[in-house]
Amino acid sequence: MGLFNMDMGMGMHMEGDIARGEHVAISTCAACHGRYGISSSDTIPNLAGQQAMYLYGALTAYRDKVRHVQVMTDVASKLSERDIADVTAYYAHLPDRKW
Template sequence: MSRFSSRLLWLAVPALLGTSVFAATTPGTTPQGTAAPKNPLALQFKTPSAARGAAIAGTCAGCHGKTGVSVQADIPSLAGQIPNYTQFQLAAFRAKLRPSNVMQQVASKLSDQDIADLSAYYAAQAVGPAWKAEPAARARGQKLFTAGDPARNVIACAVCHGSNGRGLNANHIASVTNLPPEYALEVLKEFHEAPTFGGLVPPETMRIAVKPLTDKDLKDVATYISSMK
């Protein structure tokens, strides 16, 4: 198994436990009225406070940049990210489902309310500037992102992420606008090399969407989304 696919297997764990990784933020019950299995990624919190999240975010600036705009090509920007996605990632790190010693330690200190407040803060921040890009690669990536390639069964990324790449909070579709290029490419490769997620949405949708892409395609798409704005 490749190092990329093994890093994504954590997404299947909650499904194997009989829970949804994108469940509501409050516990539920089964149709029979019995208690539902505990979802390690479910959160309970009051109305998120971006102001409180700003205070917590000070400890994140060293890696993710001031206001969540990363200046390191291999570290994700958090600014402008949809709150549902950020909540999910932080909960996964805290539950030690998503690999990363650093992020697991950071998330272990966060309460459900902290996670919600941080996510609200970053969602309210302006997306960072576009990264420099090689024009030809950017043009190829833009075509794949906006139109896909029907002849190869390549779905346009814009169908889910939107023409501006900003995603959709209600459907847990992440913002990809101006992600650092190395990080963007790594994530695309992870989904490309991942095993099936058994219909788990949106991870399975991503896996299917990028499967027909070549290594060159992946680099071109990463080049484009890192330089969209």
């Protein structure tokens, strides 16, 4: 799997490594959000095919305590900037729902 290019606006781009992002997802996110981005609970969002910059924005909002879900803040604050870009790319690139 390749790189996923994300337009951050104002001429800024960010590349996410989908394969590396898959490893981050499996070790960090899949328990709740599902191996293929279909969550295990009705109250946990599906991530498969979600808009990349929205995912990036949500993760950094949790990391920076702009959004208040403790478990997500705990998780996001352990992710590097690269992890966030790669896991965003992984879930955003997932083409279809698997349910």
